[in-house]
Amino acid sequence: MNNRLIYVCMLLAGMFSINVCVSDRVVAGEKGHPHHHDHGKKKHISHNHGKKKHNSHEHGKKRQLDSHEHGVSVLKIASEKNMIEMELESPADDIVGFEHAPENVQQREKISKAIAVFKDKAGLFFPNVEAQCKITKNSAEFEADAGSGHAGFHVKWHLSCANLSKIQVLSTSFFKIFPKAKEIEVEVVSDAGQREIEWDSDQNKIKLKLTR
Numbered sequence: 267m268n269n270r271l272i273y274v275c276m277l278l279a280g281m282f283s284i285n286v287c288v289s290d291r292v293v294a295g296e297k298g299h300p301h302h303h304d305h306g307k308k309k310h311i312s313h314n315h316g317k318k319k320h321n322s323h324e325h326g327k328k329r330q331l332d333s334h335e336h337g338v339s340v341l342k343i344a345s346e347k348n349m350i351e352m353e354l355e356s357p358a359d360d361i362v363g364f365e366h367a368p369e370n371v372q373q374r375e376k377i378s379k380a381i382a383v384f385k386d387k388a389g390l391f392f393p394n395v396e397a398q399c400k401i402t403k404n405s406a407e408f409e410a411d412a413g414s415g416h417a418g419f420h421v422k423w424h425l426s427c428a429n430l431s432k433i434q435v436l437s438t439s440f441f442k443i444f445p446k447a448k449e450i451e452v453e454v455v456s457d458a459g460q461r462e463i464e465w466d467s468d469q470n471k472i473k474l475k476l477t478r
């Protein structure tokens with residue numbers, strides 16, 4: 267439900283004013299997370315950067331890049347049997363500080379350092395050890411869309427867990443490593459149902475349950 271709300275928010279913010287959006291978010295936050303008000307403000311101020319992104323969502327393939335919001339990553343988690351699939355979409359601005367194809371050695375290095383972090387064998391998002399999860403597959407790529415002026419990182423992890431039912435928390439060093447990242451919108455699909463979790467940068471872990 268948050269996604270749709272945020273999208274409406276973005277449109278409203280684009281057409282009218284940031285205030286409309288902030289008050290929307292406050293209402294949304296009061297239902298579940300009354301302590302999130304401040305962060306909501308911060309993140310919507312960054313809309314100004316992307317006037318273009320609001321009318322470019324028809325480009326299909328690059329939709330994720332066009333419609334992303336700086337400071338906000340999306341993490342999709344799906345589990346089945348003893349497997350977990352995690353997919354992260356992050357605005358490149360949060361990760362390397364620019365959103366275009368690399369133009370010099372420094373920018374190329376920044377990208378390859380980020381890719382190295384995403385492909386670290388230890389992972390970036392960690393279920394508690396009792397679950398005994400191991401990464402079995404992992405990929406990371408940088409994508410730039412010159413048309414929209416946005417770029418992002420797309421990362422996938424496949425995990426195999428000996429005790430999926432013992433998962434209680436998911437922790438990360440993501441926000442420490444990438445301080446421009448302010449929030450992860452987590453979307454979980456598992457035997458326990460569908461859930462959306464707002465993961466703010468001041469939390470290094472969230473509660474997670476993937477079995478009934």
Ligand SMILES: [Zn+2]
Pocket residue numbers: 316331334336357358359365415416417
């Ligand atoms: Zn962007």
